[in-house]
Amino acid sequence: MNQQFYPLLPIIIPPLAGFAFLFIFSHNLKGKIYAAYGACAAVFLSFVFSLPAFYKIASAPEISLKQDVFPWFNILGSQINFSLTMDSLSAVMVLIVSGVSFLIHIYSLGYMGHDKEFVRFFSYLNLFVFFMLILVLASNPIVMFVGWEGVGLCSYLLIGFWYENLDNSRAGKKAFITNRVGDAFFIIGLILLISALSSFEGFSLDFSWLKENLVSSLSQIPGGTYILALSAIFMFLGATGKSAQFPLYIWLPDAMAGPTPVSALIHAATMVTAGVYMVSRMFFLYQAAPISLEIIIYTASLTSVLAAIIACLQNDIKKILAYSTISQLGYMFLGIGAGVYQGAFFHLATHAFFKALLFLAAGSVIHSLGGVQDIFKMGGLKDKIKYTFLLTAAGWLAISGIPPLSGFYSKDFIIETVWLSGHKTIWFLSVLTAGLTAYYMTRMFKIVFISKPKSENHPHESPYSMLWPMAILAVLSVFSGLFAKDFFAFLGLHETHFEIPFAAAKAPLLSALIGIAAGFYFTKENISAYFEALLPSVKKIVSNKFYLDEIYDFLIVRPLAFASDKFVFSIIDRTIIDKTAVEGSAAFFYKLGYYFRNIQNGNLSFYALILVLTAAFTLLYAAGTVL
Amino acid sequence: MKPNLLFLSFILFSISAAIFLIRRNLFIMLMALELGLNAAGLAAAHFALKNSKGEPLAWILFFFAVAAAEAAIGLALLMNISKKFKTLNADEIKELKG
Numbered sequence: 175m176n177q178q179f180y181p182l183l184p185i186i187i188p189p190l191a192g193f194a195f196l197f198i199f200s201h202n203l204k205g206k207i208y209a210a211y212g213a214c215a216a217v218f219l220s221f222v223f224s225l226p227a228f229y230k231i232a233s234a235p236e237i238s239l240k241q242d243v244f245p246w247f248n249i250l251g252s253q254i255n256f257s258l259t260m261d262s263l264s265a266v267m268v269l270i271v272s273g274v275s276f277l278i279h280i281y282s283l284g285y286m287g288h289d290k291e292f293v294r295f296f297s298y299l300n301l302f303v304f305f306m307l308i309l310v311l312a313s314n315p316i317v318m319f320v321g322w323e324g325v326g327l328c329s330y331l332l333i334g335f336w337y338e339n340l341d342n343s344r345a346g347k348k349a350f351i352t353n354r355v356g357d358a359f360f361i362i363g364l365i366l367l368i369s370a371l372s373s374f375e376g377f378s379l380d381f382s383w384l385k386e387n388l389v390s391s392l393s394q395i396p397g398g399t400y401i402l403a404l405s406a407i408f409m410f411l412g413a414t415g416k417s418a419q420f421p422l423y424i425w426l427p428d429a430m431a432g433p434t435p436v437s438a439l440i441h442a443a444t445m446v447t448a449g450v451y452m453v454s455r456m457f458f459l460y461q462a463a464p465i466s467l468e469i470i471i472y473t474a475s476l477t478s479v480l481a482a483i484i485a486c487l488q489n490d491i492k493k494i495l496a497y498s499t500i501s502q503l504g505y506m507f508l509g510i511g512a513g514v515y516q517g518a519f520f521h522l523a524t525h526a527f528f529k530a531l532l533f534l535a536a537g538s539v540i541h542s543l544g545g546v547q548d549i550f551k552m553g554g555l556k557d558k559i560k561y562t563f564l565l566t567a568a569g570w571l572a573i574s575g576i577p578p579l580s581g582f583y584s585k586d587f588i589i590e591t592v593w594l595s596g597h598k599t600i601w602f603l604s605v606l607t608a609g610l611t612a613y614y615m616t617r618m619f620k621i622v623f624i625s626k627p628k629s630e631n632h633p634h635e636s637p638y639s640m641l642w643p644m645a646i647l648a649v650l651s652v653f654s655g656l657f658a659k660d661f662f663a664f665l666g667l668h669e670t671h672f673e674i675p676f677a678a679a680k681a682p683l684l685s686a687l688i689g690i691a692a693g694f695y696f697t698k699e700n701i702s703a704y705f706e707a708l709l710p711s712v713k714k715i716v717s718n719k720f721y722l723d724e725i726y727d728f729l730i731v732r733p734l735a736f737a738s739d740k741f742v743f744s745i746i747d748r749t750i751i752d753k754t755a756v757e758g759s760a761a762f763f764y765k766l767g768y769y770f771r772n773i774q775n776g777n778l779s780f781y782a783l784i785l786v787l788t789a790a791f792t793l794l795y796a797a798g799t800v801l
Numbered sequence: 802m803k804p805n806l807l808f809l810s811f812i813l814f815s816i817s818a819a820i821f822l823i824r825r826n827l828f829i830m831l832m833a834l835e836l837g838l839n840a841a842g843l844a845a846a847h848f849a850l851k852n853s854k855g856e857p858l859a860w861i862l863f864f865f866a867v868a869a870a871e872a873a874i875g876l877a878l879l880m881n882i883s884k885k886f887k888t889l890n891a892d893e894i895k896e897l898k899g
Contacts, residue, residue, distance in 0.1 A: 776895030778830075779822060786818055 177382065180230065180239035182258040182311055184223045185268065189304040192216030196297035206292050207283075213296035214279040217303050221272035228265045235262050235664060238382065240313060250372035254379060259313035262664050266519065267310045267451055270526050274443045275303045277643035281534055282435040284639035285541055295335060295433065302328035306444055310451065314379040315364050318452065322360065322416065325445045326353045332440060333432040345431035352425040356415015356449075363408030370401045381455060389462040403463035410453060410460075410470055417449025419507060420477040423500045424723055430492040434537030437492060442499050442533050443526040450506045450522050454515040461513070471511025471592070475600045478504025480720065482610035486617065487717040490547050491536045494618050498573065499529055501607060508604055509588040512595040516667040520658060521584035528572040528581055528651035534644045535566040539622060541640070542633040549618055554627035559635045563623050568648040570619045574612035575686040580655035582683070587658070589682045590672050601678075609685035609692075616693020625697070806847035814840035827882065827889040831875045838868045 192213045199209075227239055238261035246256045260268065279299060286295050302325060309321025327350075334346030367388075371377045374391050378384075392398035413419070418426040429441045440446070453460065453470070460466050478501045485497035502525050509518030540547055542559050556563040572579040575586065585608060593601045635641075662670050715721070817836035824830055842864045849857035879889065886894050 774897075776897050778827075778891040778894070779825065782821055782830075786822065 176236070177238050177240045177259075180227055180241060180260070182227065182239060182241045182260055183243060185220050185227070185272075186258070186304055186307040186311065188216040188219040188223075189300040189307070192300040193297050193304060196293055196300065200293040200297060209293050210279075210283055210296050213300050214276065214283070216300055217272060217276045217279050220303065220307060221269070221276055224260075224265075224268045224272055227260050228269060231260065231262055231265045232664065235666065237261075246316075249368065249379075252372075252377050252379065254314065254316055256317055257313040257380075258308075258311040258317075259381065260311060262666065263451075263454060263519070264310050266523065266661075266664070268307065270523055271306050271310060271444050272303065274526055274530050274647075275299070275306075275439060277646055278435050278439040278443075278530065278534070281438075281537070281640050281643040282433075284637040285435055285537055286433060287637075289433075291335075295332075298328055298331050298335070299436075299439070302332070302440060302445070306448075309448055313381060315367075315381075315456075316379060318455075319357075319360065319364070322448060322452075323357065325440070325448060326350065326357065326416070329353070329429065329440050329445055332436040333429045335432055335436070339431075342431040345425075345428040349425040349429045352422055353415045356412045356422055358412075359408045359415070360412025363405040363412060366401055366405040366408065370395065370398065370405075384456075385458045388459065399463070402459065403465050406456070406459045406463045406466035407469055409456060410466060410473075413449025413453050413507075414473065415449070416452075417446050417503050417507070418477075418500045419449070419473055419503065420480060421722070423477060423481065424726060426500055427493050427496045427719075430490070430496050434492065434533060434540060437496070438530045438533030438537065441496065443530040446499060446503060447506070447522045447526065450503065450510065450518055453507070453510050454519055457510070457515045460510070467511050467513060469511075470507050471595070471597060471600060474504045474507030474511055475597075475603050476504075477501070478508065478607045479603050479610075482607045482614065483716055484719050485614040486610060487713065488614075489550055491539065491549050491552075491618065491622065492533075492547055494549070494614060495529070495532055495536060498532075498611065498614065499525075501611060502529065502573070505585060505588055505604070505607070508592055508600070512588070512591040512597070514588075514591040514667070516662050516665040517584070517587045517591050519665060520661050521588055523661070524572070524580035524584040524651065524654055527647050527654060528569045528579075531565065531644055531647035531651055532569040532573065534640070534647065535562055535569060538562045538636040538640055538644065539566075539633075541636055549621045552622045552627075553625045554623075555633055556623040558633045561635060561641050562644075565641075565644045565648045566619065566623065568652055570615050572651040574615055574690060575608055575682060576690075577683070578655060580651050580653070583655035583658045586679075586682055587670070590674055590679065593674055593678055594672055605681045605685045608682045609689035612686040612689025613693045613696075616690045617697050620694055620697050804850070806843050806850070810840045810843035810847060813837075813843060825891045827879055827891055827894075830891065831872075831879065834875070835868060835872060838864060838871070 192215075196209055196213060230239065231237065238259055240257060240259045242255045242257040244256050246254045248254070279296070282295065282299065286292055289295060305321045305324025305328060307321070309318055309325060312318035312321060330346045330350040333349050334343040337343045337346075368379070370392055371379075371388070373395060377387075377391070389402065392402050395401075415422045426441060426446065430437050432441070460470070481497045481500035481504065485494050485501065488494045488497060502521070506518040506521050506525070509515065509521060538559070539552065539555065539562060542555075542562070543552065546552065568579070572581040575582045577583075589601065589604050589608065592604055659670060662668070718724075814837055817833045817840060820833035820836070821830050824833070842861045845857040845860050845864070849855070849861075882894065883889050888894070
């Protein structure tokens, strides 16, 4: 692969400049709306600047563009540069990130228009785009880690954006801390890799160098294959944090506490796909360690089924979409685990479109009802907010996997690759998940838009600044599937037609159709009530999300809280530091003074006696040394 | 034979220390201090005779000057103390204590 210099810095600078300007002047800005236009323009500039680079790569897919911004530091004899690179993988990702971000910025103009901290919101969004672009354009894992941490920070800031409500800031903390667990695994994997590589003269951490030399280098040292597998697994565990896979997915549903555009941008379309992107980036590592692919495929399968089941019984429109996101991220990792990361990447792209669309539509519904999120309090909205209804329908059919919409192509492709990888049980589960996906989306769609209105509400259609971005995303989610072949060719996968049995090939579609039918049938009120009466314990377990939060609470949070309270707080802080060191030293000198002050009794002859005795003993001592 | 003034000096100093410790009248105590100073002067005179040197004699003159100055300051202090406390008994003057 040959590298060419290309100025990539202009792609990441505009959002940073936007953030700095808005953050510094956020309190003094008079024309708030113009500040927000500036934020949108910054992201649009990123998109525009990335287009020529994209065409350069599109014309010659074998080259990669690179810019060394500045030399950073030395690590074990290897120079780490802060450098950016763009190849076919990151070119696609940059377009998705900047494009979807731009649309959601526009949407936020309408959605956040009434918020009093409008400017702060846009400054965070811009900062997020900046870090996400660093993550995507990073030319080595260390620069990638900068972006990785940065997007985590922005996620935290935006989940807790309405910090006056304690639940929101708690959700932000939960997301941040859970992500830190994943990040620690990422670092462990990276350090393992670096320490194993450090015995080689002239090693580098550039992805291009690693891709060509990592496996051959490590196979020379004893135990190298184990280190390879171990670091691959640790990095995947890092990805489970950011990309919300089992067992670290618990933060994502809570993250819905943030404003809806944030849920759409960060917690559906872009940031949560960072783990998928990272694993695709390092795919050469995973290819060399098949055991890690096995772990990925099993984790992904478990996650996608589990999240889909939970989504079936949620009441909050955003929680349904959150669990759906977890499930779809599971699909992406299934594609990676099956060994065809291009499939995962295609699903990443289509999912970014239709899930962003669904979230924005949900936001539009919530906005029109003035903040209601419970789907059972909605109903009959199809006539009242017609545009939102139609746009949601596009997203609903796309995620359900109905041809010729995009979700059908990407999901089908992944399920086919799983079949080809020989994991028949997992293939069955993924088909089942396709059905469940169709079911819970239909359930939501029917209850919100079609069923009878539940309460007196006066919904109003959202402004055009919210509808246009949704319309563009709808077009993309409907038609992007048709470009599957070009997409795969661009990523270097030319054989996309697989020989598999007819029944196996059509099973996902059949499953989706059954799911949709079930969604319409089982949401009739008497039937759902009948099932609830029939299986109360199952319903309880599922609607309590398999008690995973409670298990974490019992296994990790409470022991930690107990240890912090009884040991760190009571013993170390209160007893050792406060009582002994601080209060103890004061009390010691107070007591000392209490006794010593008796010496100073004001009696002159007592002083004189001490004087004489001291002189006598001094003389005695002096006599002793002289004689 | 040269006289052993060191023994006399010791007796004189012991007397002065004993008076200083036993008596409570500040005036007497000041007198005891003067006596102690003279005991030191006698010791210096002893070494001047023993080593046949002039330097300790010069020091004795110096002691006289110091004793005179000290007596002046001490008497002035005593006058002020007696004015303020109407007594010179050391046991009754103990304002400065912890």
